[in-house]
Amino acid sequence: MEKNTEPSWYALYTKSRAEKKVYEDLKNQGIEVYLPLKREQRQWSDRKKWVEVPVISSYIFIKIHPVQYRDVFNARGVVAYVSHKGKAVPIPEREIEAMRRTVENKLAFSVESDRLKKGEKVTITSGPLKGIEGEVENIKGTKKLFLRISHIGYMLVLNLDEVERNQ
Numbered sequence: 001m002e003k004n005t006e007p008s009w010y011a012l013y014t015k016s017r018a019e020k021k022v023y024e025d026l027k028n029q030g031i032e033v034y035l036p037l038k039r040e041q042r043q044w045s046d047r048k049k050w051v052e053v054p055v056i057s058s059y060i061f062i063k064i065h066p067v068q069y070r071d072v073f074n075a076r077g078v079v080a081y082v083s084h085k086g087k088a089v090p091i092p093e094r095e096i097e098a099m100r101r102t103v104e105n106k107l108a109f110s111v112e113s114d115r116l117k118k119g120e121k122v123t124i125t126s127g128p129l130k131g132i133e134g135e136v137e138n139i140k141g142t143k144k145l146f147l148r149i150s151h152i153g154y155m156l157v158l159n160l161d162e163v164e165r166n167q
Helices: 019-028 093-104 160-165
Strands: 008-014 032-034 037-043 048-054 059-064 078-081 109-113 120-123 133-139 142-149 154-159
Touching: 008 019, 008 093, 019 032, 019 059, 032 093, 093 142, 093 154
Parallel strands: none
Antiparallel strands: 008 059, 008 078, 032 059, 037 048, 109 154, 120 133, 133 142, 142 154
16 A cells, blocks of 8 residues: 555456445445446346446455555455565556546447557547557457556456447
8 A cells, every 4th residue: 555645546356246245335334436337238048138247356446545555354255455475566546547447438349358468659649548558469450449447466468440430
């Protein structure tokens, strides 16, 4: 945890399928919380239904002051902070904003484990993601932008050819 008094974003690891409950509990405590959701069609034996599911299973994002550090554990389902060497790792505001704008603008994306080779750093200059920084990699002529989410080992992958077509 940082030593300053300014609020910072952190990732929390939750129990499996507890993300929405943790979101509600933290929100009711007055903590700023972000749970990116996407719509998926699920198949049951008797019907199909559209449901909202977390973009990244078992993760939720919070913006807290240092004095609120322990308060998050009052929410049932919180397992731990995403940490490095025993300390909660802050996530840059720009990464949360990039994820928020990607999800809210309903851009086509996938979530992949962060084991991809680093590419060229870019800043998007137009469209709903204007000002967002990411890494570009050309794969068989398809432009992809990798929006890395620090320290949790995931990234949003956008196909920029599809984003351009949707403008």
